[in-house]
Amino acid sequence: MTDPKIPPQSQDSMPADEFRMDPAPDYAPRHPGVGKLRDKVAIVCGGDSGIGRAISVLFAREGARVAIAYLEESRDAEETKRLVEEEGAECLLIEGDLGQKDRCETAVAKVIDTWGKLDILINNGAQQWLDEDFADLSEERIDRMLASNVKAYMFMTQAALPHLKEGAAxxxxxxxxxxxxxxxLVTYSTTRGASLAFSRSMAKNLMDRGIRVNAVAPGPIWTPFIPGTMPAEQVEDFGSGAPMGRAGQPWEVATAFLFLASSDGNYFTGQTLHPNGGMVVGA
Structure with a gap:
């Protein structure tokens, strides 16, 4: 795969905007759909951009109806909705801060009111900042990251569980x-460790209900996280240090989510897939 050169760039917001990125991240599925998610209903948290956009479009191609939950990036979200609908799927946009439990309950209720069921929950939304001086990291910054990257996953799962049946993912x-x-990235890494432990623990918790819980642990992927986190000079040629010599693209991660969400992954629970360009880490 040819890697497009990534020039210096940065944004002053988190989450950042995909429409401002150069080059644009590659979300597009590579293969025709075969109905792996036909008649399924999925919520993709953080589905407006980056990996979430790629997941949403791929799920739509495979036959799912897709609800996209996002914080406030309406322009990106509207574009993702358009892309989902181009695949012939229904799409519902849900704006709000999922770090608040009542917003999660409202989001799930909207999906149930619209489509009457829920089969797949993708907890993907997150925020990230560089910890330039951990000793001086503010309580507000820590709380914001925990709310987005940990509490939201737990609150969304709590809200979804009454509606998930055997075979859900x-x-x-x-x-x-x-x-x-x-x-x-001490704080961000800590929250991602929490989502990993949460996945493994919930897999055991929900085993008897026939609900599978897994995780995906991406490496360096070209998403709005990168210009929204790093100084412009660090963004240049992002991902070139990976064994494959390039950053991954969102579509290359979305396929891992499809595998785990579909019946292809029926014998997987409590597991982690690693689309990371060849970095070997403990499973």
Missing amino acids: IVNTSSINAFAGNAS
Whole structure:
């Protein structure tokens, strides 16, 4: 695969905007759909951009109706809705801060009111900042990251559980940083470790109900996280240090979520897939 050169760039918001990125992340599915998610209803948290956009479009191609929950990036969300509908699928946009339990309950209620059921929950929304001086990291910053990256996953799962039946799937986003650690992303890495432990624990908790829970731990992927987190000079040629010599694209991660959410992954629960460009980490 040819890697498009990534020029210096940064944004002053988190979450950042996909429509401002150069080059644009590659979300597009590579293969025709075969109905792996036909008649399924999925919620994709953080589905407006990045990996979430790629998941939403891929799930739509495979026959799912897709609800996209996002914080406030309406322009990106509307574009993802358009892309989902281009695949012939129904799409519901749900704006709000999922770090608040009542917003999660409202989001799930909207899906049930619209489609009458829920089969797949993708906990993918998150925020990330560099910890330039951990000793001086503010309580507000820590609380914001915990709310987005940990509480939201737990609250969404709580809200979804009354509606999930045998055969349902939950897939949570973790990170290579949960396994390898990252000196500049201490808080983010800690929250991704939490999502990993949450996935493994909930897999055991829900085993008797026939609900599978797994995780995906991406490596360096070209998403709005990157210009929204790093100084422009660090963004240049992002991902070139990976064994494959390039950053991954969102579509290359979405396929892992499809595998775990579909019946292809029926014998997987409590597991983690690692689309990370060849970095070897503990499973």
